[in-house]
Amino acid sequence: MSRFPSSVYAARLQAAAAGARAAGLAGLVISPGYDLRYLTGSAAQTFERLTALVIPADGAPSVVTPRLELASLRESAIGELGLTVADWVDGEDPYALVEAALGGAPAAAGVTDAMPALHLLPLADRLGVLPVLATDVMRWLRMVKDTAEIDALRAAGAAIDRVHARVPEFLVPGRTEAQVAADIDAAIVAEGHTAAAFIIVGSGPHGADPHHEHSDRVLQAGDIVVVDIGGPVPPGYNSDCTRTYSLGEPEPEVAQQYRVLQDAQRAAVNAVRPGVSAEAVDDAARSVLAEAGLAEYFVHRTGHGIGLSVHEEPYIVAGNALPLQAGMAFSVEPGIYFPGAWGARIEDIVIVTDDGVEPLNNRPHELVVVPV
Structure with a gap:
């Protein structure tokens, strides 16, 4: 099969949230790459439009994705996990959706090392705080x-x-x-x-x-x-x-x-x-x-x-x-x-x-x- 049972990913999401809390982060923002595949089974790719899994330290994870990329998530466990999907269309601000998913206030978030600068910089501007790498959280989960x-x-x-x-x-x-x-x-x-x-x-x-x-x-x-x-x-x-x-x-x-x-x-x-x-x-x-x-x-x-x-x-x-x-x-x-x-x-x-x-x-x- 192309992915594990959804229960495997549910446990990983819980562990990632716990890791974010332990690191003193408001949450994790995971763009397409190996970390996203590890956490949801999604093999989605990075484009100029932001797709991101948002895992708040406290609260339910959600996914921010362009509406035209919704189909790319169907092979993942996102639907079975019951994650909220906040889709957006050109002209809307996806970074505002990430900010809201993290709680709305200026937030110190961890981002995956696969996030390109074209998303990192506007995200930092929106959050009001330069994100840190989520590596210290994700490395232990994946290692x-x-x-x-x-x-x-x-x-x-x-x-x-x-x-x-x-x-x-x-x-x-x-x-x-x-x-x-x-x-x-x-x-x-x-x-x-x-x-x-x-x-x-x-x-x-x-x-x-x-x-x-x-x-x-x-x-x-x-x-x-x-x-x-x-x-x-x-x-x-x-x-x-x-x-x-x-x-x-x-x-x-x-x-x-x-x-x-x-x-x-x-x-x-x-x-x-x-x-x-x-x-x-x-x-x-x-x-x-x-x-x-x-x-x-x-x-x-x-x-x-x-x-x-x-x-x-x-x-x-x-x-x-x-x-x-x-x-x-x-x-x-x-x-x-x-x-x-x-x-x-x-x-x-x-x-x-x-x-x-x-x-x-x-x-x-x-x-x-x-x-x-």
Whole structure:
């Protein structure tokens, strides 16, 4: 289905209002984006006409929307939730409707970080107070996943595992990265995603670029190929998984360095449990690579949160002392990158459980040797 049952969104709206009260805000003003989708199931888009969910700290939430955009809300839970919809037409002031929904007096409101300046500035003028970011409220709601979200992420993980099981048949010397990517794109949809969010096929020296996408480079026997892929499954929760492939048997040094990367990824996953800091998980991976003299070839953070957005909090990186909590979902993806030569990455999505960790990707972590 395209969204969760309305009861899920009702609980989230109550939690958002409580968060606004705790932050001393008059309420939250949520324009289209991931926060709106999280709170109502709406995938409405931002246009020059204001659409906003208004959640007062005390009182009933409501929706301000142009009359011509009413149809875009039908797929959301807004109707089932019984939210008041204040529609407006060109020539009327939608910011006055937001002001009224917040209580009418000058109000310190929190706004989603997706609100464009063309709405933020007139809203601030109308409220008489510059809004603050609602991030401190929304980040905690979205960072700790509920049961429905975890089930969706499990489905996404299983779907992308099925795609990786098919990848070796696409990796044929003589084909281009772009041709392989086209096959993967079709497989991502065939295996249950609504679309591909991203496809990285980094062969040979392109594997040393963590954010390479795909190109007309022709695959060759002996290539090491990084395949990092993902996309959303209904109702919009994402997969993200990386495996590394070898076209033919790898050189002994490559195989040995890859085994170290396996150890680093395993150490990081094993470090995940409630109370451990995000930076400690990063350090678990980095320390293994450092012992083998490979630390300088690991050039990015160990992981990122995932949910409705492919990249969200928590970030698994040095300097982030955030204690992990049960329900947090993020990637564990150390990599090693040798410029001009080759690269490798191993990535799983994991969920913090009450007493440890649940990996959502279960394909083998070994360097996958594709016969040529």
